[in-house]
Amino acid sequence: xxxxxxDAFLITGLFQVVMVIGLALxxxxxxxxxxxxxxxxxxFWGLGMYAFGVLYVKVDWAFGEPWxxxxxxxxxxxxxxxxxxxxxxxxxxxxxxxxxxxTLGFATAVQIxxxxxxxxxxxxxxMGGLGFPYDIGRVKDNEFLWLVITAAVVVAILMYAWRVHxxxxxxxxxxxxxxxxxxRSLGKSTFRAKLWLFAVGSAGMxxxxxxxxxxxxxxxxxxxxxxxxxxxxxxxxxxxxxxxWGAVVGVILTVGLFDIVIQSYLPLPKEWYTQAIPVxxxxxxxxxxxxxxxxxxxxxxxxxxxxxxxxxxxxx
Amino acid sequence: xxxxxxxxxxLARPRIRVQGAVKSFSGRVVVEVDDLVLGDRPIEGLIGPxxxxxxxxxxxxxxxxxxxxxxxxxxxxDGGDVVLSSLPAHRMARHGxxxxxxxxxxxxxxxxxxSLLLAVAEARYEQPHRIFSERPVFRRHEDEIRHHLxxxxxxxxxxxxxxxxxxxxxxxxxxxxxxxTFLLLDEPTAGLPDELTEKVMTVVRDVAATGTxxxxxxxxxxxxxxxxxxxxxxxxGKVILRGDPPSIRANRTVVEKYLGExxx
Amino acid sequence: MDLDFITQSLVIxxxxxxxxxxxxxxxxxxxxxxGLINVAYSETITLGAYFGMWLNTTYGLxxxxxxxxxxxxxxxxxVATYLAIFRPAKRxxxxxxxxxxxxxxxxIFLRHGLQFVFGYPVRFYDVPPPDTIMILGVxxxxxxxxxxxxxxxxxxxxxxxIQRSRYGLQIRALANxxxxxxxxxxxxxxxxxxxxxxxxxxxxxAGAFYGVGSNVSALLGWRQFLLILMVALVGGSxxxxxxxxxxxxxxxxLAAMALQFDQSLYAQLVLxxxxxxxxKVRGTRLTETAKV
Numbered sequence: 051x052x053x054x055x056x057d058a059f060l061i062t063g064l065f066q067v068v069m070v071i072g073l074a075l076x077x078x079x080x081x082x083x084x085x086x087x088x089x090x091x092x093x094f095w096g097l098g099m100y101a102f103g104v105l106y107v108k109v110d111w112a113f114g115e116p117w118x119x120x121x122x123x124x125x126x127x128x129x130x131x132x133x134x135x136x137x138x139x140x141x142x143x144x145x146x147x148x149x150x151x152x153t154l155g156f157a158t159a160v161q162i163x164x165x166x167x168x169x170x171x172x173x174x175x176x177m178g179g180l181g182f183p184y185d186i187g188r189v190k191d192n193e194f195l196w197l198v199i200t201a202a203v204v205v206a207i208l209m210y211a212w213r214v215h216x217x218x219x220x221x222x223x224x225x226x227x228x229x230x231x232x233x234r235s236l237g238k239s240t241f242r243a244k245l246w247l248f249a250v251g252s253a254g255m256x257x258x259x260x261x262x263x264x265x266x267x268x269x270x271x272x273x274x275x276x277x278x279x280x281x282x283x284x285x286x287x288x289x290x291x292x293x294x295w296g297a298v299v300g301v302i303l304t305v306g307l308f309d310i311v312i313q314s315y316l317p318l319p320k321e322w323y324t325q326a327i328p329v330x331x332x333x334x335x336x337x338x339x340x341x342x343x344x345x346x347x348x349x350x351x352x353x354x355x356x357x358x359x360x361x362x363x364x365x366x
Numbered sequence: 367x368x369x370x371x372x373x374x375x376x377l378a379r380p381r382i383r384v385q386g387a388v389k390s391f392s393g394r395v396v397v398e399v400d401d402l403v404l405g406d407r408p409i410e411g412l413i414g415p416x417x418x419x420x421x422x423x424x425x426x427x428x429x430x431x432x433x434x435x436x437x438x439x440x441x442x443x444d445g446g447d448v449v450l451s452s453l454p455a456h457r458m459a460r461h462g463x464x465x466x467x468x469x470x471x472x473x474x475x476x477x478x479x480x481s482l483l484l485a486v487a488e489a490r491y492e493q494p495h496r497i498f499s500e501r502p503v504f505r506r507h508e509d510e511i512r513h514h515l516x517x518x519x520x521x522x523x524x525x526x527x528x529x530x531x532x533x534x535x536x537x538x539x540x541x542x543x544x545x546x547t548f549l550l551l552d553e554p555t556a557g558l559p560d561e562l563t564e565k566v567m568t569v570v571r572d573v574a575a576t577g578t579x580x581x582x583x584x585x586x587x588x589x590x591x592x593x594x595x596x597x598x599x600x601x602x603g604k605v606i607l608r609g610d611p612p613s614i615r616a617n618r619t620v621v622e623k624y625l626g627e628x629x630x
Numbered sequence: 631m632d633l634d635f636i637t638q639s640l641v642i643x644x645x646x647x648x649x650x651x652x653x654x655x656x657x658x659x660x661x662x663x664x665g666l667i668n669v670a671y672s673e674t675i676t677l678g679a680y681f682g683m684w685l686n687t688t689y690g691l692x693x694x695x696x697x698x699x700x701x702x703x704x705x706x707x708x709v710a711t712y713l714a715i716f717r718p719a720k721r722x723x724x725x726x727x728x729x730x731x732x733x734x735x736x737x738i739f740l741r742h743g744l745q746f747v748f749g750y751p752v753r754f755y756d757v758p759p760p761d762t763i764m765i766l767g768v769x770x771x772x773x774x775x776x777x778x779x780x781x782x783x784x785x786x787x788x789x790x791x792i793q794r795s796r797y798g799l800q801i802r803a804l805a806n807x808x809x810x811x812x813x814x815x816x817x818x819x820x821x822x823x824x825x826x827x828x829x830x831x832x833x834x835x836a837g838a839f840y841g842v843g844s845n846v847s848a849l850l851g852w853r854q855f856l857l858i859l860m861v862a863l864v865g866g867s868x869x870x871x872x873x874x875x876x877x878x879x880x881x882x883x884l885a886a887m888a889l890q891f892d893q894s895l896y897a898q899l900v901l902x903x904x905x906x907x908x909x910k911v912r913g914t915r916l917t918e919t920a921k922v
Contacts, residue, residue: 087727089734140910146727147667148909151859155902158856162895213497218487221476225484228473231430235467236485236540237459243492250494276852280738283731292475325750333742339735343728344719353475360479360524364504 061193063310065200065265070305072204072258073282074289074297075211076251081283082291083220084247085227087149090137091255091282093157094130096164096274098256099263102126104170106263107179119183123260130256131249138248142241157279164271177269193265200261207254211294215354216363223247224354277332281305284335287342290349299350304335378443379579380462380547381405382427382450387436389422397422398603399436405548405579409570411594411611412583419603420583421468424550428465430455440548443577462547466540466554468583472533478523482511485540507543514539518565531558538566542573549573551582555589567593591615637766639886645765645774646843647881648781649836650861651874653854655785656832658862658873663801663825665726667859669733670711672851673740674830678704678837679846680748687756693773693842697780700838701831708830709823711736717822741848753846777839784832785874792870801825857898860905867912 073091080086105122133156141152164171171177182192214220225233226240233240263269281304289300308331312318318327342349384402388395397419404410412420425431427438429450438451440461448461458464473481486507491499515523518535527533538554551570555563563586570593574580584590590597590611597614599607607614657671681703685696719732760771792798800821833851840850857880865876880901887897 085727087730140906144909146730147863150667150730151856151863151909152906154856155860155906159899159902162899166893166895166899210497217497217500218483218491218503219494219496219499221480221484221487222492224475224480225473228475229471231455232467232471232473233484234454234456235428235430235458235465237456237544238484238492239456239489246494280734283734287731325745329742329745329750333739333746336735336738336740336742340715340732340739343724343732343735344715344722347724347728356475356477356480357525360477363500364479364524 057314058190058193059314060310061190061197063306063313065193065197066309067301067306068197068201068204069258069262070278070281070285071298071301072200072207073255073278074286074301075204075207075294076254077282077286078291078294078297079211079214079223080247080251082286082293082296083214083223083227084244086141086244086248087146088153088248088251089150089276089279090153090155090157092274092276092278093137093153093160094134094252094255095259095262095278096157096160097133098126098130098259099274100160100164100171100259100269101129101256102260103177103180103263103269107177108170116183119264123257126260127253127257130259131253133256134252135245135249137252138245142244142248157274157276161271161274164274171271172269174271176271178267180263180267180269182264196261196265200258200265203257203261208294208298211297215294215359280332280335284338286349288338288349290351290353292348292354293351296349296351303350304338308334379405379408379577380443381441381579382463382548382581383439383441384423384427385437385439387423387426387438387451388434389419389426389431390434396603397426399423399605402605404581405441407595408574408578409580409582409594409596411590411597412581412600413585413587413590413597413614414600418600420600421552423600424465424552424581424583426451427550428455428458428463429453442547459544459546462545463550464541464544464546464548465550466534466537466552468552468556470530470533471537472527474526477526478515478520478532478536479511481527481536481540482514482523482543483507485543486511510543514542517569518562531562534558535562535566538569542569546573547578549578549580551580553583553585555584555586563589634767635886635889638768638889639882641765641768641770642889643882643885644878645770645778647884648774648777649839650854650857650881651877652777652781652784652832652839653836654858654861654865654873654877655781655788655870656829656836657858658866658870659788659825659832660829661862662866662869664822666716667730667733668716669730669855670736670740671733671829671833671858672855673737673744674704674708674833675837675840675851675854676741676848677707677744677851678834679841679850680744680753680837681834682838683753683755683841683846684748687753690756693755693757693838694776697835697838701835704834704837705827705830708826708833712823712826717819737852741852745848755842755846757842771843773839773842780835780839784835785870788828789870797821797824857901860901860909864905864908864912 073095077088077091080088102122102125105125106118111118111121137152137156141149144152165173167173168175182196184192184195186192186195214223222233222238222243225236225238226243230240266273281301285301285304286297287300288304289298290296308327312327313323382404384399384404386401387397387399389397412423414420422431426433427450429438433451436451437449440448440450440463442448442461450458450461450463453461473484476484483503487503490496491503518539520532520535527536534554534557538551541549541551549570554566558566567589570580570582582590582593594611597609597611598605599614599617607617609617653671653675656674657668660666660668660671678700682693682696682700685691685699686693715732715736716729719729724732760773762769762771763775764770792801801824837851840854861877861880862873865873868875883901884894884897887900888894891897
């Protein structure tokens with residue numbers, strides 16, 4: 051397949067967009083529906099990435115690809131899910147302030163551990179040795195295939211979120227997010243609902259982290275900072291926290307704008323790209339968060355249309 | 367013979383026992399109930415001036431407000447003893463203890479269908495992997511829900527409950543769908559037009575006739591006199607009087623002192 | 631555990647981390663009196679460091695001279711963020727959760743925006759090496775001692791102000807019940823502005839102390855934020871004294887663990903776990919819903 055027309059930067063940019071959409075979709079379930087202020091998205095993502103990396107590189111696997119990848123990715127997903135269970139258990143009966151501390155604390159802890167356990171993770175020096183679980187030709191071909199695979203995973207997450215809206219589980223999450231005491235008075239175990247949501251969401255984030263590790267080949271503790279959480283959050287909020295497609299629209303307009311359009315297609319002076327553009331990107335994201343929440347809190351796509359949804363599923 | 371059967375039926379009602387229950391807010395004692403049993407009669411009314419502690423007592427029973435001291439237990443119709451005051455709030459419904467809200471409580475983002483399907487959905491369907499369970503839940507409960515919708519006149523259940531009255535009714539229907547054995551109603555007819563008040567009363571009578579114990583807090587005394595088999599009068603945190611409606615009604619001094627001339 | 635270790639931990643903890651206590655006081659002031667968790671407070675600290683550095687390097691003023699103007703500048707900045715962002719947000723009925731996200735957005739915006747003003751590279755104060763004084767066998771710089779003195783002084787001033795003065799009474803009334811306070815003739819805008827100003831001063835001074843002791847970078851405040859947040863949340867429920875106590879305790883613990891593990895990151899990790907456990911254990915008491 052002739053991919054000469056496809057710029058390498060474009061593939062990287064598209065991958066970023068797809069990755070952040072995946073994170074934003076999972077955050078949509080936690081923040082948008084259930085109103086859990088997860089400021090630690092990068093913690094679960096990073097934990098998945100590093101768990102995958104360490105297992106992949108440090109363990110002498112008896113079998114080859116793609117089993118090595120599958121086993122390590124599955125393990126990374128489980129590790130992230132267990133972390134989500136732990137953190138979820140800690141925060142499920144705390145108020146918003148407590149959730150902030152718990153999630154932010156977790157993400158910070160992950161970054162600290164990745165830095166200090168440098169025999170395992172390479173610490174500040176970084177860790178290489180990851181690769182694609184296949185080899186179909188040039189680097190660009192491999193990257194493109196991985197982009198497609200990751201996109202497929204994110205589409206699966208999208209479909210899951212879409213189905214959640216149309217199921218009793220989603221209804222429960224919305225109820226918990228809207229009026230938790232009332233939901234409890236109906237006999238719902240809101241603690242358990244939040245706990246399992248967090249575990250499942252974190253597992254998903256961990257899997258995405260593992261897939262990111264494969265793409266970047268080289269892990270760096272500098273990449274698991276709050277910027278990743280920010281990107282997911284601003285995309286979700288700009289597009290619309292309450293809508294499944296909000297994550298998609300918002301991330302395309304933020305990460306897509308900077309990592310594809312500005313990165314590849316705007317004829318800007320080259321020296322801007324080292325520092326000015328990345329700094330501008332973060333500043334713009336921060337500004338977007340403020341502006342959206344002040345002037346159009348439900349984002350571009352607005353509120354859920356559950357009346358239409360109920361009409362469609364159940365008729366009058 | 368018939369009398370024995372009637373007595374036997376009359377005995378098998380769930381009851382709630384409140385023992386030594388005390389609750390204070392900011393140093394002020396709001397509820398102080400030594401020994402109270404609710405549920406011996408099918409429909410019991412709880413009246414009293416504002417601030418008497420009626421709603422707080424209800425919340426203590428539901429354990430949404432923790433007790434400072436004391437014990438509240440459920441004595442189910444078929445025997446046993448469940449200490450409600452040591453259960454978490456979400457376990458109440460499992461034991462059939464359900465309460466409607468005095469203050470309008472609703473899920474803003476959920477439609478009427480949503481709200482009611484939420485109430486009836488069993489826990490096993492509300493799990494992260496059950497993303498195709500909407501159809502089965504709907505099919506199991508559609509008739510039951512439609513019965514209530516039609517009875518109360520909800521024209522379009524795919525819409526959101528808009529008016530205060532609609533939200534109040536929705537709250538009550540949610541409670542009914544939980545199949546309560548002990549139903550607490552906190553000012554269920556407040557703000558409702560007469561026809562709907564009548565419907566609420568009908569529903570309460572029906573539910574009580576099937577063996578559910580009902581305790582209803584009301585300021586609308588017409589509802590109390592016509593509905594209740596027994597009335598309790600509460601003031602300053604304590605249950606002061608207890609008796610059938612005529613005798614409470616006749617106790618002019620206390621009632622007048624607190625509720626004013628016009629009510630008797 | 632030998633005496634040397636204890637005295638070292640105490641002295642280093644108190645002096646090196648005094649800015650932490652100062653910052654925690656300012657943050658807790660805002661949190662307890664307005665209910666807001668202001669993530670952008672970390673940038674108040676960062677900008678305090680930058681303003682001080684700027685005054686120092688541009689006008690050749692020594693460190694002691696720039697302190698007061700720096701405090702004033704960050705105080706004003708803090709007020710500006712209140713008037714431009716947080717107050718309008720409140721009037722638009724932005725909820726608690728969304729407010730935190732707004733403050734997060736502001737934090738990110740300031741953290742990166744400032745680099746267009748002050749440049750991308752790390753900056754430094756231009757000050758002669760400070761005198762070193764021996765305290766209980768540990769060398770302490772005069773800057774650090776000044777930091778401790780400032781913390782003590784500011785805490786005392788704040789305590790007297792809040793507990794005794796007329797304005798302090800108004801602040802406390804406002805914190806308890808805004809409607810009632812307004813009816814009693816207290817002007818919420820004036821009093822709230824004052825709170826934001828004082829919090830800004832505390833944060834800015836903390837930043838200046840942090841900056842002069844090491845370097846000035848855009849991440850300076852954010853690095854401390856989690857710790858400040860935890861100290862304020864855990865200590866704040868016992869008032870100003872609680873924040874100081876927990877802050878001092880945390881400072882000493884940090885120093886002790888850094889000495890023990892020879893790695894300050896582990897100290898942070900232990901503290902994160904400790905604070906989260908405390909919040910969890912305490913947490914179940916906080917959710918007394920009682921609305922259903």
